[in-house]
Amino acid sequence: xxxxxxxxxxARSILSALTGPAPTDGAQATESVCSMLSGNAQQLAQxxxxxxxxxxxxTLVPAMYTQEIEAxxxxxxxxxxxxxxxxxxxxxxxxxxxxRLGISDLGRPCVGDSLHCPSSPHCHIPDLAVDFxxxxxxxxxxxxxxxxxxxxxLDTILPPGSWAGQSVCRTKAGDAIHLDxxxxxxxxxxxxxxxxxxxxxxxxxx
Numbered sequence: 001x002x003x004x005x006x007x008x009x010x011a012r013s014i015l016s017a018l019t020g021p022a023p024t025d026g027a028q029a030t031e032s033v034c035s036m037l038s039g040n041a042q043q044l045a046q047x048x049x050x051x052x053x054x055x056x057x058x059t060l061v062p063a064m065y066t067q068e069i070e071a072x073x074x075x076x077x078x079x080x081x082x083x084x085x086x087x088x089x090x091x092x093x094x095x096x097x098x099x100r101l102g103i104s105d106l107g108r109p110c111v112g113d114s115l116h117c118p119s120s121p122h123c124h125i126p127d128l129a130v131d132f133x134x135x136x137x138x139x140x141x142x143x144x145x146x147x148x149x150x151x152x153x154l155d156t157i158l159p160p161g162s163w164a165g166q167s168v169c170r171t172k173a174g175d176a177i178h179l180d181x182x183x184x185x186x187x188x189x190x191x192x193x194x195x196x197x198x199x200x201x202x203x204x205x206x
Contacts, residue, residue, distance in 0.1 A: 037204075041082075044088035044091075048069050051095055059106075068127070080110050082107070090154070091103070093204075094135060129196075142189045143170045150192060155179045161199035162199050163182060163183045163198065165192070165194075168189075
């Protein structure tokens, strides 16, 4: 850690030149990260492709990666395979915070999956939902410390009108929590569902 200290003034000068004065406290740092996060879907997807190559980002269904993430990154994504830019931003922010990320569900129409379509936010075009299966190398099931940490983090960046599944899983495990910006509903205890179906066009917030 001591090796980084000597380069901090230079780093802050670069940030200041690009984005204005660099933040010095935790709250401002979070705001800076959110404000500097790309709003370009292709750039965000390219970040996820790089992580996939390194093995820090995985998908349960290979086609969801190749047709939704990789295709977005190389500019060949089709209309039915588009993912809302805010969902991509969420994936990148979670990846940055936890270091590793696994998902099992994105846009279902893209891969010919009709489960609960058209009512599920997974069926919206562009896709408005993602199912997390792991963060930081820890498996998610809707309850337990990793899920709670993920939900509390997402509650600081997602807009009001967002939703999290698995509420009954947390209640049964004694892990029920209050979230300020995210509503909660029952779902199967095999993952952690997140969607922005009720957020309209509101952006992610610091």
